Amino acid sequence: MKTKKQTWFFWLLSICLCLTVWPFQRTVQAESAPLDIRADAAILVDAQTGRILYEKNIDTVLGIASMTKMMTEYLLLDAIKAKRVKWDQTYTPSEYVYRLSQDRALSNVPLRKDGKYTVRELYEAMAIYSANAATVAIAEIIAGSEKNFVTMMNKKAKQLGLKDYKFVNATGLSNQDLKGFHPDGTNTDEENVMSARSMAMLAYRLLKDHPEVLETASIPRKIFREGTEDEIRMDNWNWMLPGLVYGYEGVDGLKTGYTEFAGNCFTGTAKRNGVRLISVVMNAKDASGKTTKEARFQETAKLFDYGFHQYSLQTLYPKGYELKGKSTVPVVKGKEKEVRVATAKKLALLVKNGEEKQYKPVYVFDKKKMTKEGKLLAPLKKGETVGYMTLDYKGDDSLAFLSPDMEKNIRVPLVTTAEVEKANWFVLSMRAIGGLFADLWTSAAKTVKSWL
Secondary structure (H helix, E strand, O other), X not given: OOOHHHHHHHHHHHHHHHHHHHHHHHHHHHHHOOXXXXXXXXXXXXXXOOEEEEEEOOOOOEEXXXXXXHHHHHHXXXXXXXXXXXXXXXEOOOHHHHHHHOOXXXXXXXXOOOOOEEHHHHHHHHHHHOOHHHHHHHHHHHHOOHHHHHHHHHHHHXXXXXXXXXXXXXXXXXXXXXXXXXXOOOOOOOOOEEOHHHHHHHHHHHHHHOOOHHHHHOOOEEEEOOOOOOOEEEEOOOOOOOOOOOOOOOEEEEEEEEEOOXXXXXXXXXXXXXEEEEEEEEEEEOOOOOEOHHHHHHHHHHHHHHHXXXXXXXXXXXXXXXXXXXXXXXXXXXXXXXXXXXXXXXEEEEEEOOOHHHEEEEEEEOHHHEOOOOOEEOOEOOOOEEEEEEEEEOOOOOOOEOOHHHHHHHOEEEEEOOOEOEOOHHHHHHHXXXXXXXXXXXXXXXXXXXXX
């Protein structure tokens, strides 16, 4: 029978244990809590492979507002690369561009009717300050009119493999804000729309094809027409750039957006320790459910925190890796009857913490170089590509990409490690004769066995 002193001791011990275990339980629950992004749609992507790390309503078509300007940037940088447009060529505003530029209720740098502006000036105003009239000016420089430019935008979107999109103007403004100059063939109340998946795809292609976009997108502030009476300070609307109010380490782009229809949106990108992420939040909201400028950065920070803290770039298989049991492949008509194969480069991937063993290597051989029996045909050069190695993922999440063709981004070439010369006619003949006798012997042995 317990004494009063023993009873009090057990009560005290129980309380101490509860106090010790309870915080630990809270920590475990917090770490395993699902990522709660307050936005109508959101996505987080590995910029190297196009792998989706987080998704929410990514195929829902929503307003994109000034994130539209990423397509305008893409087409301009295309034109610069093709030398159809030069950075130092000048432009004098059309009546439409002049009138639009005077509306300070919109993001703009005021332009003079008789002014001359370089393409670079207009581009910087668009990329840093989201200047709308400057964006239309670029559209006119490239295509002659915004109407023609919108046609180019939709055509390029198709070429880039985007789905669920519609461009009706170059800026991302609502057509009703365009002073009656909205492009022919579009309605007054229309806006540009796209899914979060396609928005991320556009960012992915912009960074792959024109990485120089970050040189301008990362500028926190600049003076337009500095040293003249027209100078105006341009503060970047991307407040996540280091040094700004929501500065986040590694952020160097890309584009914000807001209209009443689209809400507050942001396509961001950040790079840390060799890893670049792309994020999109559409109609981001605060805790009360209200869309705010701050919310789009707060929700993006959640996505980046998740990506950089939960994933790391790891070399799963080194260059020269040979899969156990499949390191050699039979060869026909060669001096050697088999050849070793190995990976031509390392296979590195962004891996979620603790999932390193969930990826298994898989060999896929080029059918054009194989016989029906699964043998390589001599001659073969050393280092000749005969297929590729990819990964079979066994984890809890899905190994999903922005588009199916991006699965090739986790493949590495499979090559021969030695040369295999074609055997001469005598060797081939002897092998054929040897094979004939072997077949005869096998047939005879089976016959004798059947008699016994």
